Amino acid sequence: MSDLRYTEQHEWVRGEGEVATVGISAYAAEQLGDVVYVELPEAGRQVEQSGEIAVVESVKAASEIYAPIAGEIIEVNVSLEEDPAIVNGDPTGKGWFVKLKLKDPEELKTLMDQEAYATYVEGLE
Amino acid sequence: MTGSTMNRQGRQTQPHAAPANVNVTQTEMITGNRGLQIEEGLIFDHGKLDVTGVDFAVPDDTVEHRLGNFARTSVIGLPGLSEPEAVRHYVRLSQKNFSIDTGLYPLGSCTMKHNPRLNEKMARLDGFMNLHPMQPHKTVQGALELIDTLADWLKVLTGMPAVAMSPKAGAHGELCGLMAIRACLEDRGDARKVVLVSDSAHGTNPATAATCGYAVEAIPSTRDGRVDLAALKARLGPDVAAFMLTNPNTCGLFEREIIEISEALHEAGALLYCDGANFNAIVGRVRPGDLGVDAMHINLHKTFSTPHGGGGPGAGPVVLSEALAPYVPLPYIKHELGEYSLVEIEEEAVEEGGKPFGRLSAFHGQMGMFVRSLSYMMSHGSDGLRQVSDDAVLSANYVAARLKDHMSQSFEGPCMHEVLFDDRFLKDTGVSTLDFAKAMIDEGYHPMTVYFPLVVSGAMLIEPTETESKESLDQFIDTLIALTERAKSGTAEEAFHQAPTMTPRRRLDETQAARNPVLRWLPDTPTAQAAE
Numbered sequence: 001m002s003d004l005r006y007t008e009q010h011e012w013v014r015g016e017g018e019v020a021t022v023g024i025s026a027y028a029a030e031q032l033g034d035v036v037y038v039e040l041p042e043a044g045r046q047v048e049q050s051g052e053i054a055v056v057e058s059v060k061a062a063s064e065i066y067a068p069i070a071g072e073i074i075e076v077n078v079s080l081e082e083d084p085a086i087v088n089g090d091p092t093g094k095g096w097f098v099k100l101k102l103k104d105p106e107e108l109k110t111l112m113d114q115e116a117y118a119t120y121v122e123g124l125e
Numbered sequence: 126m127t128g129s130t131m132n133r134q135g136r137q138t139q140p141h142a143a144p145a146n147v148n149v150t151q152t153e154m155i156t157g158n159r160g161l162q163i164e165e166g167l168i169f170d171h172g173k174l175d176v177t178g179v180d181f182a183v184p185d186d187t188v189e190h191r192l193g194n195f196a197r198t199s200v201i202g203l204p205g206l207s208e209p210e211a212v213r214h215y216v217r218l219s220q221k222n223f224s225i226d227t228g229l230y231p232l233g234s235c236t237m238k239h240n241p242r243l244n245e246k247m248a249r250l251d252g253f254m255n256l257h258p259m260q261p262h263k264t265v266q267g268a269l270e271l272i273d274t275l276a277d278w279l280k281v282l283t284g285m286p287a288v289a290m291s292p293k294a295g296a297h298g299e300l301c302g303l304m305a306i307r308a309c310l311e312d313r314g315d316a317r318k319v320v321l322v323s324d325s326a327h328g329t330n331p332a333t334a335a336t337c338g339y340a341v342e343a344i345p346s347t348r349d350g351r352v353d354l355a356a357l358k359a360r361l362g363p364d365v366a367a368f369m370l371t372n373p374n375t376c377g378l379f380e381r382e383i384i385e386i387s388e389a390l391h392e393a394g395a396l397l398y399c400d401g402a403n404f405n406a407i408v409g410r411v412r413p414g415d416l417g418v419d420a421m422h423i424n425l426h427k428t429f430s431t432p433h434g435g436g437g438p439g440a441g442p443v444v445l446s447e448a449l450a451p452y453v454p455l456p457y458i459k460h461e462l463g464e465y466s467l468v469e470i471e472e473e474a475v476e477e478g479g480k481p482f483g484r485l486s487a488f489h490g491q492m493g494m495f496v497r498s499l500s501y502m503m504s505h506g507s508d509g510l511r512q513v514s515d516d517a518v519l520s521a522n523y524v525a526a527r528l529k530d531h532m533s534q535s536f537e538g539p540c541m542h543e544v545l546f547d548d549r550f551l552k553d554t555g556v557s558t559l560d561f562a563k564a565m566i567d568e569g570y571h572p573m574t575v576y577f578p579l580v581v582s583g584a585m586l587i588e589p590t591e592t593e594s595k596e597s598l599d600q601f602i603d604t605l606i607a608l609t610e611r612a613k614s615g616t617a618e619e620a621f622h623q624a625p626t627m628t629p630r631r632r633l634d635e636t637q638a639a640r641n642p643v644l645r646w647l648p649d650t651p652t653a654q655a656a657e
Contacts, residue, residue, distance in 0.1 A: 036639035059635045060576050062328075084640065 004092060005068070005108055006117035012092055013068040013100075015108045021096045022068060024056065027121050029091040032058040038080040038087065040097065045073045047100070049107070054097050056087065069107040071100035162629060165217040169646050172204015178211060202648075221629055223571050224434075229593055229601050233543040233574035233586025234327065234375055236405050236427035237434065238517075243504055244430065244497035253496050258488040262466045269465035272489060273458045275499045279423060279442055282510070283404075284414025287450035289443045290457070291490040295402055298422025298441030299333040299369075301485055305420060305445060305452040306367050306396045307337055308482035312452075315394060317366035323352050325376055325578040327400055330369040339366060346580050350376035350536040350545070354385060361393040371400035372416070373407065373541035375578040377521065377586070387417025396420070396448070404428045406518055406542035409511025419446040425491075429498035440494035455484045516591035517542040520598060524589055527602045531609045535581045542590075548583025556612040558583035560621035563632060564611075567625045568604050 004012045010028035014021045029035070037057040047053055047067040054065040076098050080086055087095040102108075112120060157164035190196060206214065223230070230237035248254065256268055276288045289305075292298040303320070310316055320334035324343045331341040344360065347353045352370065368390055372380045380386070387397045399413055399421035405428040413421050425440040426433035433439050445453060455474060456467040467489060468474050474481045505513060518541055525534060525544040533549035548558045562572035562585070574586040589598055611617045625632065 034636035034639075036636060059639055061579055 004114060005111035006114070006120075007066070007068045007111060008120065009066055011065060011068045013108065013111065015102070015105055018102055018105060019074070020069065020071065020100045020102050020105075020108065022053070022065075022098050022100060023096040024065060024087065024091055025117070025121075026091045029088050029095070032056065032063065032088075033060045034058055035084040035087040038084045038097070040076040040078070040081065041073055043073050043076055047071065047073060056084075065097060067100065068111055069100070069102060070104070071102040073098050074101045075099040159629070162220070163217045164629070165214065165221075167646060168204050168206070168214055169648070171210065171214060172206050174200065174202065174205055176205035176207065178206055178208040228569060228571065229589065229597055230571045231573045231587045231589050231601070232434075232571065233377070233545070233588040234402055234577070235434065235574065236402075236424070236542075236588060236590060237571075238405075238427070238430055238590040239592035240430055240432045240497075241501060241504070244500045247500040248493050248496045250496075253492065256492065258492075262464075266465055268492065269458055269467070271499055272492075272495055273460055273465060275495050275502070276442070276458065278499065278502050279444055282408055282412070282507075283418075283421065283423070283444045284412030285418070285421070285444035286414075286447055287445040287453050289445065289453045289485075290495070291454060291485050291488070292422060292441040292443055293486060293491060294426075294439035295400075295422055295424045295441045296329040296333060297439075297485065298424075298443045299329055299398070299400065300336065301441075301443045301454060302398050302420035302422060302445070302449075303333055303337045303339075303367065304454070304482050304485075305443070305449045306398065308452040308480065309396070309449055310366055312480065317364050317395070319364045320366055321357065321360060321368045323368075323370055323374065325350070325374050325580045326369060326371060327375060327402060330371075330400060334367075334369065344368070346376075350374070350378050350580065351380055352382070352386065354382050354389075357386060358389050361389060361395065363394065365390075365393060365395045367396045367398050367419075369398040369400060371403055372413075373403045373543075375403075375586070376536055376545045376580065377540040377543040377588075378536060379407075379541055383416045387419075391417065396446075402427065403542065406514055408514045409507060410514060413444070414446070419449055420444070425494050425498040430501045431494045431497040438491050438494060440491035440498070442490070451478065451480045452482045453479065455481045456489055457481075458489070513591050514542070517588075520589040520591055520593060521587070523595075523598060524587055524602060527599075528605060531606050532585070535584070543586055543588035545578070545581065546585040546587070547581040548585075550609065551583070551612055554612045554615065555618040556621045558585055560624060561585070561608060561612065563624040564608055564621050565604070567627045568608070570601060570604060 004014055006012050006025060010025045012023050012025050035056055035058050039055040039057075041047075041053050047070060049068070049070045050066045051070075052064045053067045053073065056063055056065055077096050080095070080097065089095065225237045225239060252267055253271075256265055262269065272290055276290055279288050280286065289301050292301045307316070318340055319342055320337075320339040321342050321344050322330045322334065324345050326343075331343075334341045342360065344357045345353050351374065357368065368386065370380060370383070370386065372383055374380055390397050396419040397417055399416075399418040401413070401421040401423045404413075404421070404423055408428060420443055422441040422443045423429075425431050425442065426438075431440065455471065456469045457474075459466050459468050468477070471481060502510065521540050521542050521544045525540055528534070528544075528546070531550070532546045535545045535547045551557065551561065558575050562575045565572045573588075574584070576584055577586060578584055589601070593601075612621060
């Protein structure tokens with residue numbers, strides 16, 4: 001999926017005009033192991049770039065999820081609260097966390113693309 | 126449930142379905158028992174409502190009670206057992222325990238060391254055992270003197286001027302330390318919002334800071350497993366209240382730059398909290414007070430050998446620096462004119478120049494643990510305590526030296542009291558850290574700490590402690606080497622996935638337990654409730 005951009009903290013973001021969908025990468029989901037709990041923010045909140053937007057808890061650890069770019073949270077994926085396993089099953093699809101209305105869609109370009117992220121992950125192993 | 130339920134690098138958390146080609150011989154038993162290992166049900170499944178092991182007189186129900194609406198209207202439903210039934214139930218459960226009295230217990234950062242029986246003898250002295258915390262001070266002078274003497278040992282060993290004795294465990298001690306820090310900063314009119322923790326910190330550190338109302342931020346580790354001093358310095362500022370650091374840290378390494386760390390913190394108006402969980406590696410060698418530490422809890426139940434891990438309550442006294450000493454919580458011991466007493470009320474503390482931040486618990490702390498710890502200290506003496514630390518470090522380094530060519534040690538060079546391995550040596554074997562740990566159980570060993578600290582992949586943190594003999598360590602090491610070779614041979618992958626096979630229960634489904642916890646027993650049929 002070449003339209004995704006990534007952060008070093010393993011969030012992905014998919015921009016569509018002013019709106020961007022955010023989740024965690026397949027690599028992050030695999031590293032976390034089975035996700036057992038997701039804490040989501042409330043819609044309407046303004047977040048800065050790298051501001052905390054969610055907490056994900058797996059059988060291994062609890063981790064914060066950060067906003068890849070600044071914006072307003074306009075929608076959260078409440079189905080993750082019911083069934084956190086979606087994060088493991090389809091991290092870059094149905095396992096999305098929030099939708100942001102971006103302050104500046106241009107900021108997206110500062111993030112890693114698929115290829116750069118793949119190289120980055122390889123360097124971690 | 127969607128998708129894959131295991132991952133290769135991470136922790137595999139669900140039991141594999143038993144494949145047909147693996148022949149795990151397990152005869153179907155008539156009783157469910159396995160030899161003399163008895164399959165024991167819940168006590169509620171045993172008990173009958175009309176049986177009791179105690180002869181109570183039937184209450185005279187003509188007597189008026191004053192419970193009003195609080196009087197129970199349904200049957201309480203407690204299981205009734207005779208004395209031998211109750212004894213058997215708990216003995217059978219206890220036989221499923223693994224303890225330090227059963228075998229080597231290499232749980233890193235938990236310090237499962239031998240609990241000397243002398244401590245137990247001292248704790249059972251009538252004058253300590255049969256006290257009540259509300260007795261008049263004049264009748265418990267010896268007990269108060271013991272607490273005061275222990276406090277003195279802790280201050281001397283840590284080089285710190287004050288100690289709060291009441292915290293009941295390590296995390297409770299952290300809470301005490303951070304509350305003192307908050308009280309101190311607020312008193313300066315400089316309440317701050319952020320507490321920094323190292324990314325290899327115990328999970329209790331960020332939890333404590335959050336409980337105290339602070340925002341928590343992590344400081345990364347360097348490639349050699351220690352705090353990134355430059356990153357810490359870059360983050361310091363007027364909003365940072367404190368930095369929480371474990372030393373030796375959870376990678377089993379001494380934070381060599383701790384003096385620079387504490388100086389940078391103090392310069393920025395922040396304080397240094399040291400997690401003392403690993404103090405057992407440096408007793409008699411290093412005094413945290415000399416390192417610029419402002420508060421540190423001491424796990425008496427680790428460093429000073431009192432039972433723990435379900436075997437007994439913890440105790441987490443907190444030593445405090447000059448800056449934090451006035452805020453020590455109530456109650457504390459006062460020794461004046463040859464008499465010991467407890468300062469219980471704020472006014473009295475204020476008269477003495479104190480500013481206690483409040484009270485952490487009803488009474489003065491874990492008396493039974495105090496007796497055991499002081500017994501340990503006095504029977505070893507200061508030179509003996511140093512020897513204990515030296516031997517703990519030696520044991521861990523012996524394990525490291527013999528295993529480093531077989532397993533992958535995360536950080537080169539000597540370690541402190543525990544040694545950290547990661548899962549690089551299992552790469553491409555199909556065996557995970559969890560599989561490896563479970564296979565150890567089948568070989569009669571409690572696994573080491575796994576998947577912690579988080580700074581390496583598939584962590585295995587081994588702390589052998591000073592109380593294992595060389596023979597015992599060798600046997601343990603030989604077992605790990607043999608398991609490593611088996612994993613690398615490529616012929617036993619499925620057997621690792623199946624482990625443990627020799628236990629009362631096979632591998633548990635941790636994911637299911639976290640996602641759908643069943644926390645309460647309920648009767649199959651509501652007859653218990655309807656029996657009235």
